[in-house]
Each structure stands twice: as structure tokens, then as C-alpha cells.
């Protein structure tokens with residue numbers, strides 16, 4: 001924490017509010033928050049999957065950073081790579097990043113039908129989709145094709161969510177459960193090949209990091225604003241100053257599913 005201890009509450013709030021939230025690059029948090037990464041190394045595995053694919057689709061690509069990293073690392077690119085993105089600021093950002101790699105970014109809201117023909121892809125991927133559109137994934141996969149993804153799991157970072165919103169009902173805490181997703185994938189006609197879950201430590205070292213995180217990950221505390229939560233932010237700031245970093249836990253699962261051969 002070092003010098004940041006002496007920064008005033010108001011200065012830290014102003015800093016957390018000023019950081020842009022587009023894209024999905026978390027480098028701003030360096031030195032202010034830490035998050036352990038899942039042991040399976042999604043982006044590196046994605047590179048291997050892309051190298052073996054002919055036609056690939058990345059869903060909800062965000063700013064395109066993960067796909068761009070994986071394509072840069074892949075020994076060979078698919079003949080065709082397409083990404084979808086629904087949030088206009090990220091459509092522009094992802095296009096700028098991915099066009100030089102020959103990837104078309106298609107503007108498509110995350111709850112809309114995928115704008116592709118049946119069986120168009122042998123690989124569909126996604127990291128942290130807001131939700132996985134299982135019937136649509138199954139439809140656009142060729143027989144024998146694979147869905148390879150990393151998902152956010154249940155009660156992820158709920159220490160922070162519940163700090164602001166109070167205890168959440170079990171139905172909310174268990175949303176995004178990997179076993180529910182297994183059932184949904186199977187109901188859509190997919191075979192689950194691999195499903196692994198991990199819980200990972202997150203530390204927030206100052207209140208600016210909390211503010212930026214809640215502005216960026218808008219699903220955590222819906223309608224979060226500094227004005228609406230100022231008293232809670234002040235007491236959390238004081239708690240971090242006296243007790244050290246606020247600790248929470250994220251949950252992630254690796255999901256691999258296959259459309260059965262025709």
C-alpha cells in the first residue's frame with residue numbers, strides 16, 4: 001500500500017471514477033488490486049485450439065484483448081476468425097485491435113440470435129460471457145465442433161457484493177453454477193468434455209481499486225455510483241487503512257463441450 005495510505009478518501013474516489021472502463025484490460029489495477037489466475041491458463045490453451053481450427057468464433061470478445069493475445073501466440077491461425085460484441089464502445093475497440101489480424105468483429109447484442117448460419121464454425125470460444133447462449137452455440141457449431149470457454153462461476157467476488165448489498169439469497173449466490181451450465185449445455189445437445197472449477201483470491205489495496213472494479217464489472221453491484229454508496233465506501237476505506245487489503249474470492253470454470261458427430 002505504501003504511499004497510497006496517505007492519499008485522502010476524496011482523492012482516491014476521484015481517481016477510481018476517472019479511469020475509462022472500456023475493454024477488458026485490467027492493467028490499471030497493478031499495485032492496487034491482485035487477482036490469482038486459474039491454473040489451466042485459458043489464453044494459452046485458446047492459442048492451441050485456434051491453431052487446430054478452420055473456422056473460429058469468439059463470443060462477447062470485449063475489447064478483443066484475449067483473442068488478440070491468443071492469435072498472436074497460435075502457431076497457425078484459422079482460415080476464418082470472427083468475433084461478436086454487443087457493447088458499442090467495445091465493438092470499436094475490438095475492431096481496431098483485431099482487424100490487423102484479419103478478424104471481423106460483428107456487432108451483435110449478447111441476447112440476440114447469433115448472426116451466422118447453422119454449422120458455420122468448428123470452434124466457438126468465449127471468456128467470461130455474460131451468459132452462454134447454449135442453443136445458439138450448438139446451432140452454429142459443426143457436428144464434431146467444440147465450445148471452449150472460461151466462465152465466471154457462482155458467488156464470484158461476493159464478499160464485495162454482499163458488503164454493499166447485504167446477504168444475497170441462495171438463488172442469487174448459486175447463479176452461474178457449473179453444474180447448472182452442464183445441464184443447460186446438455187439440454188442444447190452438447191456433450192460436456194471437460195468442466196473444472198477453481199476459487200481464486202482477490203485483494204483490493206485501496207478504495208480507488210474498489211470503485212474502478214465496480215464501475216467496470218457492472219453486474220456486481222447494479223447501478224453502482226460513488227454518490228449512492230458513499231457511506232459504505234468511506235467505512236471500507238477506513239477498514240482497509242486499519243486492517244489491510246479487502247480480500248474476496250472469484251470463481252471460474254473451464255468449460256469444454258462438443259457437438260456430437262452427425
Ligand SMILES: C[S@@+](CC[C@H](N)C(=O)[O-])C[C@H]1O[C@@H](n2cnc3c(N)ncnc32)[C@H](O)[C@@H]1O
Pocket residue numbers: 021024059060061062063064065066085086087090110126127128129130216218
Ligand atoms: C465480461 S466481458 C468479457 C469480455 C472478453 N471476452 C474478455 O474476457 O476479455 C463480457 C461482455 O460484457 C460486455 N460489457 C463489459 N462492460 C460492459 C458495460 N459497461 N456495459 C455493457 N456491456 C459490457 C463486454 O463488452 C462483453 O461483451
